[in-house]
Amino acid sequence: xxxxxxxxxxxxxxxxxxxxxxxxxxxxxxxxxxxxxxxxxxxxxxxxxxxxxxxxxxxxxxxxxxxxxxxxxxxxxxxxxxxxxxxxxxxxxxxxxxxxxxxxxxxxxxxxxxxxxxxxxxxxxxxxxxxxxxxxxxxxxxxxxxxxxxxxxxxxxxxxxxxxxxxxxxxxxxxxxxxxxxxxxxxxxxxxxxxxxxxxxxxxxxxxxxxxxxxxxxxxxxxxxxxxxxxxxxxxxxxxxxxxxxxxxxxxxxxxxxxxxxxxxxxxxxxxxxxxxxxxxxxxxxxxxxxxxxxxxxxxxxxxxxxxxxxxxxxxxxxxxxxxxxxxxxxxxxxxxxxxxxxxxxxxxxxxxxxxxxxxxxxxxxxxxxxxxxxxxxxxxxxxxxxxxxxxxxxxxxxxxxxxxxxxxxxxxxxxxxxxxxxxxxxxxxxxxxx
Numbered sequence: 001x002x003x004x005x006x007x008x009x010x011x012x013x014x015x016x017x018x019x020x021x022x023x024x025x026x027x028x029x030x031x032x033x034x035x036x037x038x039x040x041x042x043x044x045x046x047x048x049x050x051x052x053x054x055x056x057x058x059x060x061x062x063x064x065x066x067x068x069x070x071x072x073x074x075x076x077x078x079x080x081x082x083x084x085x086x087x088x089x090x091x092x093x094x095x096x097x098x099x100x101x102x103x104x105x106x107x108x109x110x111x112x113x114x115x116x117x118x119x120x121x122x123x124x125x126x127x128x129x130x131x132x133x134x135x136x137x138x139x140x141x142x143x144x145x146x147x148x149x150x151x152x153x154x155x156x157x158x159x160x161x162x163x164x165x166x167x168x169x170x171x172x173x174x175x176x177x178x179x180x181x182x183x184x185x186x187x188x189x190x191x192x193x194x195x196x197x198x199x200x201x202x203x204x205x206x207x208x209x210x211x212x213x214x215x216x217x218x219x220x221x222x223x224x225x226x227x228x229x230x231x232x233x234x235x236x237x238x239x240x241x242x243x244x245x246x247x248x249x250x251x252x253x254x255x256x257x258x259x260x261x262x263x264x265x266x267x268x269x270x271x272x273x274x275x276x277x278x279x280x281x282x283x284x285x286x287x288x289x290x291x292x293x294x295x296x297x298x299x300x301x302x303x304x305x306x307x308x309x310x311x312x313x314x315x316x317x318x319x320x321x322x323x324x325x326x327x328x329x330x331x332x333x334x335x336x337x338x339x340x341x342x343x344x345x346x347x348x349x350x351x352x353x354x355x356x357x358x359x360x361x362x363x364x365x366x367x368x369x370x371x372x373x374x375x376x377x378x379x380x381x382x383x384x385x386x387x388x389x390x391x392x393x394x395x396x397x398x399x400x401x402x403x404x405x406x407x408x409x410x411x412x413x414x415x416x417x418x419x420x421x422x423x424x425x426x427x428x429x430x431x432x433x434x435x
Contacts, residue, residue: 008119008131010174012138015115017171018078019142021164022108024149025085026050027239028160029097030222031150031232032088040227042094044344047219048337049098051211053105055333061110065117071176074114077107078172085165089158115175136392140247147236147243191320191327196312199324202263202373203312207328209366210308211335212342213273213301214393216359217242219340221294224355227347234287241291245299246392253303261379262311266304267370273300274363281356297359304366305332305393314380332393 026047033043064073084103087096119131146164154160197204221242225235257265273296280293309328313321339358346354 008134010177011115011118012134014171014173014175015135016138016142017167017174018108018111018115019139020146020149021081021085021167021171022104023143023146024160024164024167025088025104026218027147027150027222027236028164029088029101030220031226031235032160033094033097034223034226036092038094039344040223040347041341041344043223044220044340044342044347046094046097046101047215047223047340047344049101050105050219051215051333051336051340053102053107054109055330055337057106057109058113058329058333061113064110065114070114070117073110075172075176077110077114078168081107081111082165082169085161085168086158089161118175136250137247139392140243144240144243144247147240150236151233191323193327193331196324196327196331199315199320200312201376202266202370203308203324203328204331205369206266206304206308206366207332208335209362210301210304210393211332211337212339212362213297213359214305214332215336215339216343216355217298217301218393220343220355223344224347224352227355228284228290228352230287230290238287238290238294241294242298242302245295245297246302249299250303250306253300254306257307257310261374262307262314263370263374263379266307266311267367267374269300269304269307270363270367270370273297274360274367276300277356277360277363281353281360284353284356293356297363301363302392336393 029046030043033046038046061073081104084100084107087100116135119135149160149163152160152163191199193204217239221239222235225238230238253265253269276293276296280290280297283289309325312324312328316324343355343358346358348354350357
């Protein structure tokens, strides 16, 4: 891990600054929109727009990179993010905010695609898994730290929008001054939705639900917090609790997933997160209960993203893993677009508890569907399952494909080692007979 950080620290530092800006702007809009009198449903449309832009960019960014190159795409999209952030306090209109969030979602996806391509190019087969882990830690750490910036005094109404704009702008420096151009990024054609559902109904349905759950955390947590009457000092603790849980639970859930039936782990994780949602809904008046609920929901739901990809790969040949992962990413993106809209409607109808009501419904539905799928076909043996690679729903298609390649390489290396061990055992046995 230290060698990865040493060789890739400029890229990781730049991504940390980018995630500080991205993590702050989402929560900031949730708080500021409420103070401006925007309804919860209006804010849900604003938050959903980010994921619509992100999903669209995941399809068109590779063509942009092939046409003008990594450096120009990165610089152009990053500059556009920096400029768009300054428009929110200038034009305080929900329609303008929707367009701004869509632009930011599009640009951030393009920036992630470019940066992750550089990360892949600078990694080797031996350290690619460590590079991905370092990248995930940087992403989550950036989002967590960003929540603390919400408490910065902002008497003019502009400072908190200037901060993420500046962070995004200066993030270019360590990346662009240290990275060499990389080969053009070639995207993998997604598997058709019909084929994907046939291969793994649980992976397909679960990823759609996971998109909704993550979008609720990333886009609507701050909206809920302001609607529920949390103070400006309490909001960042609440929103950060989701990501602290996600960061801490990734490794233990990944370790368990490689040693047990993944459907059991999916069902248990979703069920416990759903129970945490019910606790937040029933006892939302207690701030410490809210923190515990957010920690449980984030910690047990976010690893489901990697878990569902790994589970789907268990039923695929190596050559189909990348296209299936690209299809799952698309399904997750569609779920992320719909999630904020449904939560905004729930809050509008039943009040702030609608946030947790929606999460509980989706998570318990996922747990129930996982249990149902356990009755439909046997689980592959633990020895035949693919390797789990930690990923967060914030990543672009590049990281998903890198993780698929890493899983393939790991499986092939293990198979080769087993074959070599068996051959050596046969040779040893033959020598013993000869004596």
